[in-house]
Amino acid sequence: MSETPVMEWTVKDTEVWLRKEGFDDTVIQILCHQNQLNGKCLLVLNEHDFATEPLNKLTLKDRKCLYISCKSLQRDNQNVLLDLGLLEMPSVGLYAPQPHFSKNECSEYSESERVSPPVSEDGRIHRLPAEKTKAFLSFCYVVVVTWITAFVMVIVHDRVPDMKKYPPLPDIFLDNVPHIPWAFDMCEVTGTFLFTIWLIVLLFHKHRFILMRRFFALSGTVFLLRCVTMLITSLSVPGAHLQCTPRNYTTQSSSVFGDLATKLSQAYVIWRGAGMSIQGVRTCGDYMFSGHTVALTMLNFFITEYTPRHIYYLHTLSWMMNMFGIFFILAAHEHYSIDVFVAFYISSRLFLYYHTLSNNQALMQRDSTRTKVWFPLFSYFESSVDGIVPNEYETPSEIVCNLLGFFKSKLNILKDLHICLTAKSSEPSTSNCVVDSVRDNKIKQS
Template sequence: MVYNGGATAFSVMEWSSEDVKSCLKKEGVEDDTIRILCDENKLDGKCLLMLNENDFALDPISRLTLRDRKKLYFVSKTVQRENQNILIDLGLLENPSGSIYSPQPQYNKLETRLESEYGDSERISPPISEDGRPRYPPEKTKAFLSFLYVVAVTWITAFVMVIVHDRVPDMKKYPPLPDIFLDNVPHIPWAFDMCEITGTVLFTMWLAVLLFHKHRFILMRRFFALSGTVFLLRCVTMLITSLSVPGAHLQCQPRNYPTQGSLRFSDLAKKLSQAYVIWRGAGMSIQGVRTCGDYMFSGHTVALTMLNFFITEYTPRHIYYLHTFSWMLNMFGIFFILAAHEHYSIDVFVAFYITSRLFLYYHTLSNNQALMQRDSIRTRVWFPLFSYFESSVEGIVPNEYETLGEIISNICLLIKSTYNDVKMHVTVAAKSSSSSTTTNHVMETVSRTIVENNKNK
């Protein structure tokens, strides 16, 4: 945020004394006052942001006219209100609703009350840069760990899908359950393939966002963490209760495996093989994967909704055509799932609700790091992945993009840096080997000399 009355369009933390002087002139402050504040006392943007009521009671501000003091007070209050995130990062503001001008501000009272209520709970706050501007480190290691997390969860999901397929109720004894939507919409055979095509389009759009987004590793980390968590929850709901097949067109028969003797290992091997087929095909029918029993809740709806929310969150707000198109694909994909009679309506509703709520809760916490500071121990217990992955992110991640030329340049720099690192390690290893060889040669020479001297004696 920047003060609209300022002379520049960048952060107030970057204002020089000249920028503050220009700002005060626009507010009608007297030239003598501006000279005292900006020329003699070097009032810059940081100082303006940190002014409080105690400063107004001291020289040189206390010697100003009432009119100029009020104008300076108005400017400082406006700047501080528009830069509350910076004040929170600097530790100058704990409660945005509290006044930062009173001698005993409300945030001090809030801090005292929280400390008395929660004891000595450790406060966690992300590190800030020296200039006070938020930092967004890529932390590629965390992105890689989140990728391993989602890969492990998809494997678990595939194995659970094999188990629930073998537990599917007999279609002759347990017909489809009553469902308002399925009972009133005829079965459309090609609808499920259309659902997966819409998902593929959304996934392609998301890959394009990741390619050009400046903070792509943060986005990847969040996407993998949220997707893995939702699908891990889906494994639990699939195992707990087995619903009957939603459509009569589905041919679902449980596979019978031997459960005694040495054939148990063969049974497990077959299940793992079938799980690999599901995992390799991403559970999609267009990849030849057909399963039953994995109804509560819909994995296709989870994928569609997660992709839609990430696309709309990490693209500029003015590209509303893209957002509208993304939401249309999400809604049509859900309709195709139901029209294909592959899931009950409750499966789709619960999947959409859980995915959207978890996405919003996660981003609400990550965008408001001050909420984490209340009790870090509870945060780490209830949200361990969040506490780890978001520990270094400061506020809302801006939607900043790189051009294709910048991406190519960054790749070239990465390759060059990697090459130099490898070259340096090889050189160090060669020098170490050469030094070791020289030392061995000297030792051998000394040994031969000693032996010859002994022989001569």
């Protein structure tokens, strides 16, 4: 019987399976002899069946044990249920909450089964909407956050403690590792290399827009948190080699708007250079926590997450560059060890928490209101994703064809609009023509 598919089990096979699961003759008499239960019936048993005859005639122990056994059997045969379309039917699926019961008459089984069913054995889903609008909004979000970060960096630079009055704090690593002048530049070169790899992954990944919005959302959130931490507490300069003095913003007019304009211009210089020293940006006071460590860690985690597992040498290289980049930051004495540790911990934990929730939407479905309050970006960006994003890639020819199709569709829209606007017709009909042309092109794209 072990080689026979469950869908082909006879009543006798079901009886053998029940005995193997430890059920006595009473259960077998009711299920097999009286109701002719076969393999197909086992795969479609749901909460409602357990609350009605004949299953409600079983003892509580037998019902619970049978429920667990059926649940395990159905999970082992999800591909069969998917082919039959049963996972999309909440009235039949074992794992979906049943609307048959009212709030006060809920099934004893449905409360513990409020999980979203995966559509394949590995939890991946076959269709993922690109949702380019969400990717654009996430990009706008990270742009705004980087502007805020640049402006806060200008403020904290002017609040840096006096180096003569406040010497560097004791640090186990910095006190025992000599200063390496070129190390910070090497850290930024390492980050640039990781960023190049990430751009290549985005270019060829089939679900690039989902990856982009996740990267922008997570990076923006971490850097926004960094604005708070480096603003509320000013640490002393970690290295005596750093020349950190507050900038003088006094002007002839000495107006508030004049100082603000000067600070905004300084913030633009930082924003334009991405806060990198190899771009000529030098700031002080932005120590808790390390922005360079955040960038390195985020790039490393996204590269390893969205590249195939068998490319182990790429994952090893990414982790090595992440660790060496952190070492270079400390060797350059540009940050305290606690700055780097906190940055790595926050970035990695936020990445893992975000992806754990997005890969297992059932963890948030039972308390969706609280999730929307505490994770508004996640609730919005991941509302249409219910599973693991597969690492599927496009060939260069497919990318070119997609680009040509995109530009062709846009060109057709422009041509249709031009025809509609130049046609000798009344204004209402022209408006309808424009709407129809846009709608037709959207239908063709879908």
